[in-house]
Amino acid sequence: MMDSIKIDHRLISAYHPRANGTAENSVKNVKARMIKMMEGQTRDWDLYVPTAQLAINAKPSKLTESAPFALMFARKLNDFANYKNVETAPINKAGPHMMEQRIRDMQDIVLPAIVQRTKKVREASQKKFDATHKIIDFPVGTLVGLLKPMRTDSMEAKYNGPFTVVKRNKGGAYTLQQRNGELLPKAYPPSALKPLSDEVIKEKEDRWEVQAIVSHRGTPGKYEYKVRWKGFTPDDDTWKPAEMFDDVDTIKTYWSKRRLDPDYTQATKKRRIRK
Numbered sequence: 001m002m003d004s005i006k007i008d009h010r011l012i013s014a015y016h017p018r019a020n021g022t023a024e025n026s027v028k029n030v031k032a033r034m035i036k037m038m039e040g041q042t043r044d045w046d047l048y049v050p051t052a053q054l055a056i057n058a059k060p061s062k063l064t065e066s067a068p069f070a071l072m073f074a075r076k077l078n079d080f081a082n083y084k085n086v087e088t089a090p091i092n093k094a095g096p097h098m099m100e101q102r103i104r105d106m107q108d109i110v111l112p113a114i115v116q117r118t119k120k121v122r123e124a125s126q127k128k129f130d131a132t133h134k135i136i137d138f139p140v141g142t143l144v145g146l147l148k149p150m151r152t153d154s155m156e157a158k159y160n161g162p163f164t165v166v167k168r169n170k171g172g173a174y175t176l177q178q179r180n181g182e183l184l185p186k187a188y189p190p191s192a193l194k195p196l197s198d199e200v201i202k203e204k205e206d207r208w209e210v211q212a213i214v215s216h217r218g219t220p221g222k223y224e225y226k227v228r229w230k231g232f233t234p235d236d237d238t239w240k241p242a243e244m245f246d247d248v249d250t251i252k253t254y255w256s257k258r259r260l261d262p263d264y265t266q267a268t269k270k271r272r273i274r275k
Contacts, residue, residue, distance in 0.1 A: 013173045014149075015187045029056060051155070063121055064114045071114070075103040136190050138165045138174055145194040146184075147175065157248045162196050180209065212256035225251065 002009050012019040031241060035051040057069040058077045069077045138144060145159030163176035166183065172189035211230040214237065218224050225241045243249060 013192070014169075014186045014223045016189045016192065019171075019189060026056075047095070048069060065117065066110070068115065071106075071110070074099070136193075136195070138168070138190065138193060138195065140165055140167065143196040144174075145196050146268055147192045147194070159194055160248070161194075199203045210250050213250060216254070225254065 001007075017024050030052050031051070033055055034048045037047060037048050037051060056074075058067050060067050064071065067077065105130045142165045143162040144165060145161035146163055147159055148157075151158070163178060163184065165174050166177045167175040169175070169187055171187075173189050174193065175187050176184045178184065209226045209230040214228050216223050216225040217226075217239070225245075226237050226240050227240050228234065228237055242248070245251060
C-alpha cells in the first residue's frame with residue numbers, strides 16, 4: 001500500500017514521542033473529548049469513540065482553516081436538526097450537477113489554496129523552531145554519550161557510553177556502535193546524545209570485556225578499580241580509572257555489592273566514628 005500511494009514511511013526513535021507529535025496530539029485530543037463526555041465513568045468507553053471523532057472532524061483545523069469533514073465530502077456537516085419538512089430538489093435534476101460543481105471547486109480553488117497555506121504555516125513553524133532549538137550534527141566517528149530513558153535514583157549517571165556514531169538516517173536519528181564493534185539495535189535522536197569529544201575516531205581501538213571489578217583504591221573522586229577481565233586469569237588483573245569504562249553500571253554494581261558485604265559495612269562505620 002505504501003509503495004502504490006507513495007508514502008514515505010519513517011519510524012520514530014525509541015523514547016522520543018515528540019518525533020511523532022501530530023499523532024500523539026491527536027490521541028490526546030480524542031481522549032480529552034471522551035473523558036469530558038463520559039463524565040467520570042469509564043465503562044463502555046468504546047461507545048464514545050464515534051462521537052468524539054465526529055466532533056474532531058467538524059472542527060476547523062488551524063493548519064487548513066477548514067473542517068476535515070468539509071475537505072473530505074466537499075460540503076459542510078449537516079446540523080443535528082429535523083429535516084423531515086425541508087423541501088429539496090429532485091436528485092436527478094439538482095443533485096449530480098451540484099456535487100460535480102463542488103468537486104470542481106474543491107480541485108480548482110480550495111485544495112490549491114490549502115496547499116499554499118499549509119506550506120506557509122509549516123515554513124513559519126520550522127523557522128520558529130530553528131530559532132529556539134540548537135540543531136546539533138554529529139559527524140560519523142564522533143564519540144557521544146547516550147541519555148538513559150530511566151534512572152533508578154537521582155545520583156545515577158544520566159548518560160551511558162561512550163559510543164561511536166556510524167550513520168545518520170534520513171529522519172535525523174543516529175546509529176551508534178559500542179566499543180566491541182556491535183551496533184546498538186535502535187537509532188537515537190540528537191536530543192538523546194551528548195558529544196564527548198570533538199575528535200573523530202579514525203582508527204579502530206582494542207577493547208576488552210570486563211568480567212567484574214574486584215577491588216578499589218584511592219580517594220573519592222580519584223578512585224581506581226581493579227578489573228578482572230573476561231577470559232583472563234587473576235594474574236592479568238589491572239587497575240583502571242573510572243573514565244576507562246564504557247558503562248558506569250559496572251562500577252555501580254561493584255559498589256552495590258560492597259554495601260552488602262558485612263565486613264565492608266563495619267569498616268565504613270569505624271571510619272565515620274574516627275572522623
